Amino acid sequence: MNKNLPKWVDLGLIPLLTLALAFAASGLVVLSIGQNPVEVVQVMLKGALCNPTTDSSCFSGIGHTLYFTTNFIFTGLAVAVAFHARLFNIGGEGQAGVAGVGVALVMLSFDWPNWPIALVVxxxxxxxxxxxxxxxxxxxxxxxxxxIVITTIMFNLIAGALIGYLLVGPMQATGSLPESPTFPEAAALPTFHDMFGWIGLDFDKNAPANITFIMALIAAFLVWVLVWKTRLGYEMRAFGHSEKAAVYAGISPMKITMVAMLISGALSGLMAVNTVQGEAERLVLGAVEGAGFIGIAVALMGRSHPVGVVLAAFLFGILTQGGAELQFALGIPSQMITVIQALIIMFTGSLENLVRIPMEKIFIRAGKGVA
Amino acid sequence: MSGNTENAGRLDAVAPAIELIGISKAFGPVQANKDISMTVAKGAIHGIVGENGAGKSTLMSILYGFYKADSGSVKINGVPTTINDSHDAIAAGIGMVHQHFMLVDNFTVLENVVLGAEEGATLGPSLRKARKVLRQLAEEYELEVDPDALIEDISVGFQQRVEILKALYRQAEILILDEPTGVLTPDEADHLFRILRNLKAQGKTIVLITHKLREIMDVTDTVSVMRRGQMTKTIATATTSPEELAEAMVGRRVLLEVDKKPAEVGETVMQVKNLSVTDMHGVKRLKDVSFELKRGEILGIAGVAGNGQSELLEVIAGIGAATSGEILMHGESIDISKHANAGLRRERGISHVPEDRHQRGLVMPFMTWENTAFGYHNAPEYSGKWGLANQKFMKEDARGKMERFDIRPPIPQLVASHFSGGNQQKIVLAREIERNPDVLLIGQPTRGVDIGAIEFIHQQIVNLRDSGKAILLVSVELDEIQALSDRILVMFDGVIQGERLPENTNEGELGLLMAGVDPEAKP
Known part of the structure; x- marks a missing residue:
């Protein structure tokens, strides 16, 4: 928390301004490839937020965006939790990948009576x-x-190799594609289409967004409770700020490191419920699709706070879905959207002082600073 | 608010070495220096005293070019001088010895002296020249140092000489020393003062920043007192007293002595037997240390920093591991292996005010109510159901502690880093003392604490003693050890060099013990 700035500037205005800067820079990049930035934004936003049930020109829209958002909430929370204990978990990609193997193993092992049990297990x-x-x-x-940075990166690579081996070996379905057999139908999770149907509303039938989105929001709330309301979270934050202080207080660094990383890994893992069980209903190669890494940017932008993580995850959901739409509608290569994401990460993560320092000067001069 | 003293009048013929005129400097809303004017005569030793945060270091940093003043001007030897960085300062003949030395540990003395003042593409000629100059300086000022020794191999006292040599090598005529005696034995400090007097005799001007009033009285010609960014007083040292200076620093009368009645010593609470610690590099930090700690006494451990006191505290507190030995608490052995846990120590009735409150005693970004439970956060009263913390009680508890220990501002939601050093230390003390421990370990209770708070902290320690608790006090401030202790152990190189009663000893004897000399072991 900054001592010189009101909270709304620190947590609201500065992120918004940095975001605006990132978009301005992205606009220049778009201009440089001969496209109209305004049109690009329109296409992206429409493609990411439109609703096919009411808009016939909309093909995928919000139902896809929320699907990606779900992934990013889980991986963002995973990075955020570890970060409170000053552990930089770069391994979300591998943890989510291996979790997908776990989901596939249990899904293929039983004859599931209904989806709630399948969801819990x-x-x-x-x-x-x-x-x-x-x-x-x-x-x-x-x-x-x-x-931990080195080892989790290595474990991402090991996970990739392991999953590749399993999908052309022991877990491969009959056929030549590197993928597992399809899960039993009863294990399929309710999609937004199903869930809206329960309350008599209509939602895009093809949207992959499913009940795990609700789980992600609950997870965000539980992470907030964990970090700021429990004694374990208190110990994690103390350890994160100073290991020496933690030892002084009788907090075991070994225990906190293990517990924080286990929680982090479990959160990354939950992403696989969305992609493997909720969407693909079988294990395929590359099920994580880089969401583990985007989680790092999400946590960074969301300042490791669950509310920030949810908002940042939604933004990256829009970028991912809108980016796909750009490629489809305007023929802009998907690498372009990677550039925009990179600019956002750069501005919000490492160039934040570009905005922060002038803001501090303005507020000190205006005498509105709260001590 | 001119700093003209009767001295300056006499030296009219010669322009003053330093003249600061109307210096102001603000950091954000904090006015660190407010319209400060000060004159230091050529060839004088001028002291600057003031509490932490009074603005002494800021003022000297402006003079040395680290900060730029918002307004005001500087004259060196009567010539208006603009000092934008340390190069300008060196060119103007100003040298500075920082509180934390700016030396490269794995360079030799010679290399450190030359660093930044090398001439030519190869080092050889510069080093040869420096070796010659160093020899001359050593003879002139009692500044002997082995030029080929590595910095990491020489004691802090010698490291400080290297800092002084660096400045002299750059032909400094004005030398600023920031808290130079904090890390020295009384003996080394005396040697330093001899060096300073020699320098003065050669016409050098010296500015000495310190919070130790005794040093000011011993060595300076004139002294300036700073308080809250302002210079409240400049006076010839011979015409003032420590009491008067303390009052000018704090703004009210201060009790420099500790007010305590004789100790009523009870039975033994803790026994330390043959404790030894070998660190990860195989260096013996603690050698066969044994002593007993009794109810109702303050046992003081004197010694220069780094002679094993920290390791001793850490082992007893359950933070560090001992290699051999035993500690008995109420006759029962406690775990001193590497599996020891500081949390279990607290349950045994051992509380600990650590030497380093920034790194250990407090979590700086934590709010006060989080810090006042730190270490005891799993105790039943701070715990809620399902692993939750009882935050309502934690806040109430903090409010009470802040009131009873006069912690200002009394806002439990304020994070620790926003408090002054004295108030931070009171947060730690309130937490540890109010647990009502059988044994209280205290390391450097008043380091970085202003005089006003020192008085309060000392009184709290004495009160705890009077309630029949045992207190183990570690401090590098010999004055503090002498004022508070009922019994004094002196440590040197990991060994207890001697035990004395404060009424039967003096600073000279303790100083010798601290330097590893046993005054009674004369042949």
Missing amino acids: GSLAAMVFGAGWAAIPAYLQAKRGSH
Whole structure:
């Protein structure tokens, strides 16, 4: 919390201004490839937010955006939780990937009576496998001091190789594609179309967004409780600020490192419920699609606060879905959207002082600073 | 608010070495220096005293070119001088010895002296020249240092000499020393003062920033007192007293002595037996240390920083591990292995005010109500159901502690880093003392704490003693040890060099013990 700025400037105005700067810079890039930035924004926003049930010119829209948002909330929360204990978990990609294997294993092992049971067991499997994949780097960090950034990156690569092997080997369905058999139909999760149907409303039948979006919001709330209301969260934050202080207070660095990373891995893992069980209904190669890495940007932009993470995840959901639309409607290559994402990460993450320092000067001069 | 003293009148013929005129400097809303004017005569030793945050360091940083003043001007030897960076300062003949030395540990003394003043493409000629100059300086000023020793291999006292040599090598005529004796034994400090007097005899001008009034009285010719960014007084040292200076620093009368009645010592609470600590590099930090701690006494451990006191505190507090030995609490052995946990120590009735409150004692971005439960946060009264914290009680509790320990401003929602050093220390003390421990470990209770708060903190420690608790006090401030302790142990190089009663010893004897000399072991 900044001592010189009112809260609304610190948490509201500055992120918005940095975002505006990022978009302005992106606009220049768009101009440089001969496209009209205004049109690009229109196409993106419409493509990401439109609703096919009311708009015949809309093909996918909000139902897809919320699907991506779900992924980013989970991976963003994962990075945020670890970050409160000053652990930089770069391994969301691998943890979510291995969690997908866990989900596929349990889904294919039983004849599921209904989706609620499948959801609970699938989520547990995702959390256990995700946490398990985070446990080894966590242990190496806690016990041996191996840097968690290096080990989690290596574990992403190992996870990729492992999943590749499983999908052309033991878990491969009959056929030549590297993918698992399709899960039993009863395990399919309710989509937004189904859920809106329960209350008599209509929603895009093809949208992949499903009940895990609700789970993601609940997870965000629980993370808030964990970090700011529980004694464990208190210990994590204390450890995150100063390991020496933590040891002084009788907080075990080993325990906090393990617990924070296990929770982080479990949150990353839950993403697989959305992609593997909710959408694909089988395990395919590349199910995570980089969401593990986007989670880092989401946590950074959301200042590791659950509300910030949810908002940032929605923004990145819009970018992902809107970006796909750009390619479709204007033929702009998908790399372009990666550039825009990179600019946003750069401005919100590392160039924030560009806005912050002038703002502080303005507010000190205006004498509105609160001490 | 001119700093003209009767001295300056006499030296009219010679322009003053330093003249600061109307210096002001603000950091955001904080006015660190407010319209400060000061004159230092050539060839004088001028002291600047003031509490933490009074603006002494800011003023000197402006003089040395680290900060730029918002207004005001500087004259050096009567010539108006603009100092934008340390290069300008050096060119104007100003040298500075910082509180935290600016030396490269794995360079030799010679390399450090030359660093930044190398001439030519290769080092050889510069080093040869420096070696010659160093030899001359050593003879002139008692500044002997082995030019080929690595900085990491020499003591802090010698490191400080290297800093002084660096300045002299750059032909400084004005030398600023910021809290130079904080890390020195009394003996080393005396040597430093001899050096300063030699420098003065050669016509150098010296500015000494310190919070130790005794040093001001010993060595300076004139002294300026700063308070809240203003210079409240400039006076010839010979015409003032420590009491008068303290009052000018704090703005009210201050009790420099600790008011305490004789100790009523009870039974032994803690026994430390043959404790040894070897660190990760294989260096023995603590060697066979044994002592007993009794109810109702303050046992003071004196010594220069880095002689094993910190390790001793850490082992007893459950933070560090001992290699061998034993600690008994009420006759029962406590865990001193690397599996020891500071939380369990608290349950045993051992509280700890750590030496380093910024890194250990407080979590700086935590709000006060989070800090006042720190370490005890799993105690039943701070705990809610399902692993939640009882935040309502934590806040109430903090409010009470802030009131009883006069912590200002009394706002539980304020984060620790917003408080002054004294108030931060009171937050830690309130937390540890109010647990009503059987044993209180205190390291450097008043480091970085202003005089007004020191009085309060000392009184709290004495009160706890009078309620029959045992207190182990570690401090590098010999005055503090002498004023508070009922019994004094002196540590040197990990060994207890001697035990004295404060009424039967003096600073000279303790100083010798701190330097590893046993005055009673004369042949």
